[in-house]
Amino acid sequence: MLYLMNVRENIHNLNNPDASKEAEILASWKQEAEDTLSGIQAIAGINFPYETLKDYRQYPKETAFQKIISGNKQPGAGRVLPLIRKYAAAIAFLVVAVAAFYFTQGSASSDSMEKMVSAANFMQMVLPDGSQVTLDKYTAMSYGQSRNIKLDGRAFFNVSKTTDQQQFTVALHKGKITVLGTRFSVTSRGDLTEVAVEEGKVRYEYDGREIILSAGEWMKLSGEDIVSSQQISTNQFSWKDQVLEFKNTPIEKAIMDINRHFGTYIELAPNVQIKSECLITSKFSKEGIEAVLAEFKLLFNIQYHKKDTGYVITSIKC
Amino acid sequence: MDKEIFRYLFDTYYNALCNYAANALGLKDEAEDAVMEVFTHLWTVNSNISQISNPKAYLFKSVYHKAIEKSRVKRPVIVSLESEKIVVEDYKEEIADEYLLKEKIYQSIRQLPSKCQLIFVKAKIDGMSYKDITGEMDIAVKTVENQIAKAMKILRSEFNPQHHEL
The missing domain is CATH 1.10.12 (Lyase 2-enoyl-coa Hydratase; Chain  A, domain 2)
Structure with a gap:
């Protein structure tokens, strides 16, 4: 300690x-x-089960160390096509630039912030205090020596408890979250602010107001109003697990979950009527939105077209 | 100085992490890649590595996440959370400690005199009977017993200096 x-x-x-x-x-x-x-060692004493070392082996440590230090350290790097790597670097640069712009706005903190960017990939990492973070694609996050995070995008935090009870905070576009040892998901993209708590408690503050959320509770900012619910969807954290699952789920509810999962917007055309017995049972893992819509087409013969960055369903049969 | 700190972390944890990734997380052939990627990130991105408050937790959890990432990549179709948990157990500190202890003991065994080491490995790790060892190595049972006793004495003194003084 x-x-x-x-x-x-x-x-x-x-x-x-x-x-x-x-x-x-x-x-x-x-x-x-x-x-x-x-x-x-004191616990193990002399009765160490040596047979458990059967699969234990010596890995070539020095070779690995030299590869990393010399810069020739990306294992499997040769498997990536140079062209893709080139684009990835360009995307990363752009996101870093955007993130750098965002993070430096109004930031006069003396904390030497490091920038961490997920250019186009879902990724997981561990913060210096041992807290675990899952970042959705197109998410930027900054973190430093203190437990003060800035977020642009969507992330799931599993916050470690510390001996000195130092607060863990997440600054959003609109508002701020304060936590102490918990697991929660937060989205902060432009005007969209949403928080869902899996375990523990968080405090959300915005514009002089605050709300305490406990495990299983959810809130979002609707305009300037804080809207909360004591019931969260079974797919609330699906983006983190990359598994979207429906079990006898009404279609309209499924569409809401898909929108949250992919961060997209699927709407029903005004003339589309859905019967209450129209349910879906299916599971998607890592598939894109197009694959999900293709399955809907197969199951319910939906007709749809693209509209701006989302989709409009114009017909559905079930 | 940062390089010295990095070297310390690498020397202390690299082999234990590779074995943890291969055996506890089921990465097998990808274990080295996973651990290399974690250390590479540490060296290239996390420039001020001294700020890591708990290096053991940081490294083991990072490798744990790499294992999840790699197991996802290997599965192109539908993965249920339940089946994933079979491959990647939740990170537990006692598992990390277990691998650090194994590393210490493994390195101590490697320091034993060669014949002593060979007999000890056959008897205690591979689980061969003394009789089988005598047949395979063409030595007397008494020799096997003496070498095992010698090995145990060295290992005990290694793990417990007070015992050595006695």
Whole structure:
């Protein structure tokens, strides 16, 4: 515990070329590792089950280290087509530029923020405090030494508890979230603000108002109003798990889930009537919106066309 | 200095993480790739690596996420959450500790004198009987017993310095 406090006390000095501070950090890590090992060795005693080492092996560590240090470190990089990599780099650059613009607006924080960008990919990462984050594609997030996050896009957080009870906050386009050890999803894209809590509690604040959300609760900003519900959809976190599942789900509800999942907008033409017995049972994993619509076409013979960035369903039979 | 810290993290955790990825997370041939990707990210993106407050949790959780990512990539069609959990167990700190302990013990065994090491591995890890070892290596049972006793003495002193002093 003393080690953690020591690290945090010194965090603000880490960019300083004062090598002695960094040496202290390294020494504390080494001490921590020794302490941990001594503990588990004491527990294991002399009766270690050596047979469990049967599958244990030595990996070529030095080769791996040199590859990383020399820059020739991307395992499997050769499997990616150079052209795709070129585009990926271009997209990443654009998103970084946009994110950099967004994150620097009104940011006078002394915290040396690092920028982290998911250009076109769903990705997962671990923050320095051990909290886990799943980022949806086209999401930008900044994080620094403190537990203050800025988000543009959609993310699911599994926040670690810390010994010093330091608050974990997420700044959104509109509002701010404060949490203490919890799992929740948040979307902040332009005017769209939505929060759903899987475990624990979060506090959402916006424009002088606040709402406490507990596990299984959800809220969104509708215009300038905070709208909340004590019931969340079974597909509320489907984007994170990349599995969208329907079990005897009414079509209209399924369309709402699809819209949330893909961040798109499918609407029904005014003349389309859906019978209440029109239900769907299906499961999609990693498929795109077109594949989902194709299955709907197969099941319900829907007719649809593209409209702006979304779709309009003009006919449905079931 | 950052390179020194990176080297320390790499030396301490690399092999344990590869074995964790291969055996606990079921990555097998992709274990090294997963661990390399995590360390590469650490080295290239996370430039101020000293700010990581809990390196053990950071590295093991990162490899855990890599395993999930890779298991998803390998499955092009429908994946149920239930079946995914069979492949990738939830991250647990005690599993990380178990692999760090295995690493320590594995490295200690590798430091044993060669003949002593060979006999110890056959008896304690491969589970061969003393009789089978004597037949395979053409040595006396007494020799096997002596070498095992010698190995255990060295390992005990390695794991518990107080025992050595006694």
